[in-house]
Amino acid sequence: MNYNKHLDDETLEKMQNILKFKQKKSITDIDLRNKTVLVRVDFNVPLNDYRQITDARRIRFTLPTLFYLHNENCKIVVISHLGRPGGKKDERFNLLPVYKRLKEFFPLTTVYRAKDCIGPEVEQMVKKLNPGEILLLENPRFHPGEKANDPEFARQLAKLADIYINDAFATSHRKHASTYGVTEYFKESGYGFLVEKELKFFSQALSNPRRPFTVILGGKKVKDKLDVIKYLIGVADNIIIGGGMAYTFLSAKGYNVGKSVIDVSKLDDVRSYLHESNLNGTKIYLPVDVVVCDELDDPTHVEEVPITTIQENHMGVDIGSETIKLFKDVLKDSKQVIWQGPLGVFEKEDFENGTKEIARFLIENKIYSIICGGDSAAAFEKFGFQDNISFISTGGGASLALMKGELLPGIECLSDKEEVEFTIVNTIAQKGIQR
Ligand code: AMP
Numbered sequence: 001m002n003y004n005k006h007l008d009d010e011t012l013e014k015m016q017n018i019l020k021f022k023q024k025k026s027i028t029d030i031d032l033r034n035k036t037v038l039v040r041v042d043f044n045v046p047l048n049d050y051r052q053i054t055d056a057r058r059i060r061f062t063l064p065t066l067f068y069l070h071n072e073n074c075k076i077v078v079i080s081h082l083g084r085p086g087g088k089k090d091e092r093f094n095l096l097p098v099y100k101r102l103k104e105f106f107p108l109t110t111v112y113r114a115k116d117c118i119g120p121e122v123e124q125m126v127k128k129l130n131p132g133e134i135l136l137l138e139n140p141r142f143h144p145g146e147k148a149n150d151p152e153f154a155r156q157l158a159k160l161a162d163i164y165i166n167d168a169f170a171t172s173h174r175k176h177a178s179t180y181g182v183t184e185y186f187k188e189s190g191y192g193f194l195v196e197k198e199l200k201f202f203s204q205a206l207s208n209p210r211r212p213f214t215v216i217l218g219g220k221k222v223k224d225k226l227d228v229i230k231y232l233i234g235v236a237d238n239i240i241i242g243g244g245m246a247y248t249f250l251s252a253k254g255y256n257v258g259k260s261v262i263d264v265s266k267l268d269d270v271r272s273y274l275h276e277s278n279l280n281g282t283k284i285y286l287p288v289d290v291v292v293c294d295e296l297d298d299p300t301h302v303e304e305v306p307i308t309t310i311q312e313n314h315m316g317v318d319i320g321s322e323t324i325k326l327f328k329d330v331l332k333d334s335k336q337v338i339w340q341g342p343l344g345v346f347e348k349e350d351f352e353n354g355t356k357e358i359a360r361f362l363i364e365n366k367i368y369s370i371i372c373g374g375d376s377a378a379a380f381e382k383f384g385f386q387d388n389i390s391f392i393s394t395g396g397g398a399s400l401a402l403m404k405g406e407l408l409p410g411i412e413c414l415s416d417k418e419e420v421e422f423t424i425v426n427t428i429a430q431k432g433i434q435r
Contacts, residue, residue: 017407024416033073038165039079041058077160078136081140085142087144093141095138109132113136116138118160119156149176149180150177151177168195170398172195202370212238213237214240216327216338218339218342223263227404233282238330240327252274253274255307258312258316288323290320291318291351296348318353328361331358332365338372342376377393
């Protein structure tokens with residue numbers, strides 16, 4: 001294991017977090033035969049104005065877990081949130097579209113839909129299930145107790161089943177009743193196959209990276225990603241910054257960025273990370289030229305300019321051609337990439353080029369890449385590249401949490417394996433850590 005910096009205790013502890021899932025029970029560690037299982041999934045799928053699902057990947061990816069439970073003759077009780085109904089019943093967020101699609105995946109199995117996720121009526125429906133059948137519960141976010149992680153609401157949920165399985169990777173960073181509190185009331189709980197797959201990709205990539213290891217950070221929410229940078233300085237070899245994030249960095253370095261998005265409150269943090277990265281051997285790469293426009297929605301002026309000449313009334317919306325060359329040059333030797341956040345406003349055709357070019361480059365050069373965050377995944381979908389890249393994570397916030405070295409609450413709360421083989425953590429602590 002090679003790292004650039006001498007890792008302090010805090011970083012060491014954080015590195016152990018990503019490996020801790022190995023201490024937890026997986027679906028295959030639990031005797032599930034003929035049991036009633038509450039399985040938390042993340043079916044928070046995108047819907048169009050007619051409430052039709054535009055991307056069913058989140059449902060498809062949980063099928064290995066659901067098929068496995070079906071084959072184990074379990075009564076399968078499925079729970080997922082959808083959107084943000086704000087703790088009250090709101091039919092705009094019911095799970096009907098999800099139910100319809102789920103049924104299509106199980107043509108030979110009866111799939112039922114409950115009107116709620118707790119209460120006597122739901123309990124009766126669970127009792128009447130035959131082994132192998134599925135009951136989809138209604139959105140737990142119709143209850144204020146879900147987000148508040150209310151113990152009584154969690155207890156009501158837990159009453160429905162014998163065993164709890166978490167296969168909602170994308171929600172595992174949340175301490176909600178159905179992802180966290182509920183496990184208090186189960187004797188046994190574990191993670192499903194999707195969670196396992198995601199955690200295996202991230203733990204390998206972050207605890208034992210193929211080098212050179214390059215992280216690409218884009219998007220516009222700087223605050224979310226600064227802790228990632230702090231943690232990855234010393235761990236990654238290169239950090240490429242693009243998208244809206246880049247302008248806070250450019251501004252911190254003294255460039256005029258006009259109307260581009262920046263987070264003024266983070267300028268000092270950014271300066272200190274730029275300084276720290278120099279000391280710890282992680283190279284940070286910023287754009288050298290950008291595409292600017294006067295208005296995002298209806299631009300009358302679009303041009304590519306060096307970062308030294310961004311006008312006061314212009315905003316940067318994509319990386320420029322020299323920057324694309326520079327980033328490709330860094331990426332061409334990389335053996336592993338983690339990419340979170342698009343490099344421009346890719347939703348608009350005029351400003352998608354940087355994201356598309358870099359995505360194509362990774363694919364054409366077969367560079368091992370993990371893509372995370374809803375917008376990056378959407379960009380790959382938009383370009384039709386989704387099947388050609390190593391791995392697209394279903395988690396945005398959850399993958400960011402892992403990249404900050406955080407322990408995911410939805411994993412932490414699961415049952416421990418009886419025999420823990422966890423020498424690997426000690427190995428990290430003992431072997432150091434210097435390159
Ligand atoms: P985030 O949630 O932080 O990953 O941000 C994703 C959003 O950032 C996408 O909707 C992009 O359109 C947007 N984005 C990317 N580059 C820029 C930019 N230069 N200016 C403003 N928004 C951007």
